[in-house]
Amino acid sequence: MLLQANGELVSDPDHLTFIFSNIQEAVIMEDEYRAVKWANTSFTDLFAPGVPPEALVGADCDQAAVAAAPMFANSEEWLARTRQIVAEKRRVLHEEWQCADGRWLDRDYFPRIVDGVVLEHMWVYRDTTESHRSSAGIEPHVMLTDTVPHRGWESAAQQLIEDSGNFNLASPTSVVLIKLLILERLNNEFGPAMGDSLIDEVLARMRVAVEGARVVRVRGATIAIVAHGKSPAEIFARVHESLDPGLQVKGEPISLRYALGGAHGLASAADDVRVLLEDAFFAVSESAATFTDVICDEELRSRIRTRVDVESRLRTALISDEFELHYQPVMRLESREVIGSESLIRWRHPERGLLAAGEFIPVIEELGLIALVDLWVIDQVCRDLDALVERGFAPVSINISPQTLASHEKVAEALLEKLASTSHSQEQIVIEITETAVATDVTRSIEGMRTLGHAGFPIAIDDFGVGTSSFALLKDLPFDFLKLDKSFVIDLEQERVQRLIEAICAMAAVLGGIVVAEGIEKEWQLDTLRHCGVEMGQGWFIGKPMPVVEIPLSG
Numbered sequence: 001m002l003l004q005a006n007g008e009l010v011s012d013p014d015h016l017t018f019i020f021s022n023i024q025e026a027v028i029m030e031d032e033y034r035a036v037k038w039a040n041t042s043f044t045d046l047f048a049p050g051v052p053p054e055a056l057v058g059a060d061c062d063q064a065a066v067a068a069a070p071m072f073a074n075s076e077e078w079l080a081r082t083r084q085i086v087a088e089k090r091r092v093l094h095e096e097w098q099c100a101d102g103r104w105l106d107r108d109y110f111p112r113i114v115d116g117v118v119l120e121h122m123w124v125y126r127d128t129t130e131s132h133r134s135s136a137g138i139e140p141h142v143m144l145t146d147t148v149p150h151r152g153w154e155s156a157a158q159q160l161i162e163d164s165g166n167f168n169l170a171s172p173t174s175v176v177l178i179k180l181l182i183l184e185r186l187n188n189e190f191g192p193a194m195g196d197s198l199i200d201e202v203l204a205r206m207r208v209a210v211e212g213a214r215v216v217r218v219r220g221a222t223i224a225i226v227a228h229g230k231s232p233a234e235i236f237a238r239v240h241e242s243l244d245p246g247l248q249v250k251g252e253p254i255s256l257r258y259a260l261g262g263a264h265g266l267a268s269a270a271d272d273v274r275v276l277l278e279d280a281f282f283a284v285s286e287s288a289a290t291f292t293d294v295i296c297d298e299e300l301r302s303r304i305r306t307r308v309d310v311e312s313r314l315r316t317a318l319i320s321d322e323f324e325l326h327y328q329p330v331m332r333l334e335s336r337e338v339i340g341s342e343s344l345i346r347w348r349h350p351e352r353g354l355l356a357a358g359e360f361i362p363v364i365e366e367l368g369l370i371a372l373v374d375l376w377v378i379d380q381v382c383r384d385l386d387a388l389v390e391r392g393f394a395p396v397s398i399n400i401s402p403q404t405l406a407s408h409e410k411v412a413e414a415l416l417e418k419l420a421s422t423s424h425s426q427e428q429i430v431i432e433i434t435e436t437a438v439a440t441d442v443t444r445s446i447e448g449m450r451t452l453g454h455a456g457f458p459i460a461i462d463d464f465g466v467g468t469s470s471f472a473l474l475k476d477l478p479f480d481f482l483k484l485d486k487s488f489v490i491d492l493e494q495e496r497v498q499r500l501i502e503a504i505c506a507m508a509a510v511l512g513g514i515v516v517a518e519g520i521e522k523e524w525q526l527d528t529l530r531h532c533g534v535e536m537g538q539g540w541f542i543g544k545p546m547p548v549v550e551i552p553l554s555g
């Protein structure tokens, strides 16, 4: 977020260029008159290989679309739809197009509208060929981002709605979805026809097992069962009876793995069928992730809607400057002076107000979109660095998610690039990685920590004590700070917890690291931690996270 002298917030293309030039998705931004403002290299790689993105700036996007259309299998339809989207000024998500060469591209469109005028048009394309290949027959794994019903669902819903004339609409309807989770292996070993035969076999069995039900294949490896007079649980039982003994396809014994999700309610209008289908879709996604049969209820609906909401709003949030970075002071406990801070992201959600990181970061991580946010944070911290140093709030920590850390070289590059635009050095930025992330993939985490450490950035292990990592692991980790999880402070009254903290401090000292306690809410906690040998701390007693403009100059 940028603040002008007059206090107004402005959107800054440089900011976005930095973020989007470092991601794999192809992004292009057009101005009000549909001239290219900027594009990233992933975009030129896709649409104009060999052309540098700068060369596109100023080009007329409608003409460029005419030139690009032949690359799509339905070029005229693609072009007409593109123009329609621009005319409608509405956000579009997950529209899939097949290329003439067989690849699949999924696109999103985000308009930035001010007073009814579209000031910026942003298009995001990603290659989904792989997921198409797998969903043509059998989906190899559950895609967590697969929470929004796709275009294929529309036609399935339509089919069910047309069929619903056969049902007694006044009686409650159950919609159950079966998603076959059997493996790419099947297609790889026996060819894609095997997948189709399997689906046909399951369809046939379901028609017998759930008498009087309408059974249709929806998208890829998902089958819908719509029935009256039976609860989803009853249908689940029939499905298990029919499929669990396993089945033979083309003479091959197949042991099935499948997810089962259902919804139940009155379906007296076409829209109700759509809602039930969407609810069942939510349930089956949840089932695939949790390995249990799931019936959609209000809690699941709202949880998944949040996920969908975050996904659909995330990029507009970036363009519309809805993210803010707050800084929480870190204190040296002995002298009680502020010696740095931790950056914590906040989302000023247009409807839900200011959200703390804990409320949306896990969703963004689950959606696989955290790299966008982490890059935004890197950029923003570097923009704020002068002010932070001046106020005694540096070194400043940045939380890096494990997914982002997987591209550690890119992260180091992005950090160094941004830092070069400041007059400060690497010691001013500490990289925080949670202990849980480290424990999940020790080798890769150590590699990432080393890359960033060698680039000159101090490393902190965050939330230490909640993960499963052992003390033995610590000796192999290249860390400068060990951040004790809040739970230690919560249990600080216990004598044994104090002894444990002393032991951690002694061990960190041997390994050359400094211990920082998190979640200090009371003065006695600060004093006790200091007596246990903890050198630094942060928490509401010391200071809440605050925007840079609110940090007092005295620090």
Ligand code: C2E
Binding pocket: 328, 343, 344, 345, 356, 357, 358, 359, 361, 370, 373, 374, 377, 399, 400, 401, 432, 434, 462, 463, 486, 518, 519, 520, 521, 538, 539, 540, 541, 545
């Ligand atoms: P964390 O890095 O361990 O951050 C500390 C969390 O404790 C923050 O929650 C902070 O607001 C909260 N906190 C600070 N002092 C106190 C206190 O005295 N008492 C209590 N009860 N809580 C306190 P927040 O901001 O919701 O962040 C949650 C987690 O989200 C962070 O845990 C961090 O892992 C992640 N996160 C935050 N900002 C970012 C970010 O910019 N990027 C990434 N990738 N993750 C972030």
Ligand code: MG
Binding pocket: 342, 399, 432, 462
């Ligand atoms: Mg942290």
Ligand code: MG
Binding pocket: 462, 463, 483, 485, 518
């Ligand atoms: Mg922490």
